[in-house]
Amino acid sequence: MQDLVLNPLTVRDAVAAALAEDLGRAGDITTNACIPAGTPAALVIASRAKGVISGVDLAQEAFRQIDPGVTFAADVRDGGSVEPGTVVARVSGPARSILSAERVALNFMGRMSGIASLTARYVERVAHTRARIVDTRKTTPLLRAFEKHAVRSGGGMNHRFGLDDAVLIKDNHIAVAGSIAAALRAAKAHAGHMVKIEIEVDTLAQLVEVLDEGADVVLLDNMSPTLLRQAVEMVGGRMLTEASGGINLDTVAAVAETGVDMISVGALTHSAPVMDLGLDVTVG
Incomplete structure (x- = not known):
């Protein structure tokens, strides 16, 4: 698989717009109400289906824009195949930041991975x-x-x-x-x-x-x-x-x-x- 690179400026702007849409005027009022400031957390993004991953850079950018202090480590890069239960990425840092960015991160990655997975099925049929x-x-x-x-x-x-x-x-x-x-x-x-x-x-x-x-x-x-x-x-x-x-x-x-x-x-x-x-x- 060739190295797949997205324009970082395009990624930055799209993620910023998506976060602005989701956070609205007041931010994540649920997380801010339920989670004390400074609470640490760790999460794993895992596949629940067989397929091909895409959109890792956008997910990482969502967490970065919310809080540069969040650590994001990808176990699978774009173009990588996964099975149910495969860990795609590990995220750790302030819980408020992670929870506020998670939906935008998963929306991008879920949509793009769905396209990659369907494409791979077509490619396999004509191999x-x-x-x-x-x-x-x-x-x-x-x-x-x-x-x-x-x-x-x-x-x-x-x-x-x-x-x-x-x-x-x-x-x-x-x-x-x-x-x-x-x-x-x-x-x-x-x-x-x-x-x-x-x-x-x-x-x-x-x-x-x-x-x-x-x-x-x-x-x-x-x-x-x-x-x-x-x-x-x-x-x-x-x-x-x-x-x-x-x-x-x-x-x-x-x-x-x-x-x-x-x-x-x-x-x-x-x-x-x-x-x-x-x-x-x-x-x-």
């Missing part, structure tokens, strides 16, 4: 093929950087991050532009030499038009495995091929076996269940 599992822009607003990081934690790859880093011509673009040829020619005239151009098709006839004009990637949308296999043969390695459209864990292997280079799955980020992570606190 016998050349296909790579990639994500989409179907992410939670303002959390895209973390959700796409979680996909990488699970062994997947990232598609374009936003509208500004690659050209993806979809059916509505083609309809408004007038044709596949018109859309591709306009995109090539507009895009810089470093910008990749991908175009979506849903028939083999459309694919012929794309092959005539040329592109970097062709997105084969909602095609059956039979059509996908024919499309891959037609492309013959002249551009990358990506399959998309309603692909799930039951169908992804058959799609991968057609020879496509990539399979994009929106469910990785829009439908992943939160991973069950718990914490046990011992007051010292």
Whole structure:
């Protein structure tokens, strides 16, 4: 597993906003009422399910921002596999600080670990093929950087991050532009030499038009495995091929076996269940 690094400034700002949302105007009134100031505590964050961890840095940042005196030691880093009962991290320090940060820490880690775990299941299903599992822009607003990081934690790859880093011509673009040829020619005239151009098709006839004009990637949308296999043969390695459209864990292997280079799955980020992570606190 490659070293997975998030932009620390992005982490800092997102955690600060989440803590401000949770603490509100008066802070953690429950903890402040029940726990005397200066009371020490220790906790472990542990997995209650099998999966892949992601979001450790955000959890650590939540405790750090509440109280730099809190000690956070990770036993598992992003991309690490866990079983039920695996200790992911150990936190110790002032009890008030730990309890006030715990929900934000677990919310980030649980959401991201759920995405990583689901991604890992898809990746496992296609491991016998050349296909790579990639994500989409179907992410939670303002959390895209973390959700796409979680996909990488699970062994997947990232598609374009936003509208500004690659050209993806979809059916509505083609309809408004007038044709596949018109859309591709306009995109090539507009895009810089470093910008990749991908175009979506849903028939083999459309694919012929794309092959005539040329592109970097062709997105084969909602095609059956039979059509996908024919499309891959037609492309013959002249551009990358990506399959998309309603692909799930039951169908992804058959799609991968057609020879496509990539399979994009929106469910990785829009439908992943939160991973069950718990914490046990011992007051010292």
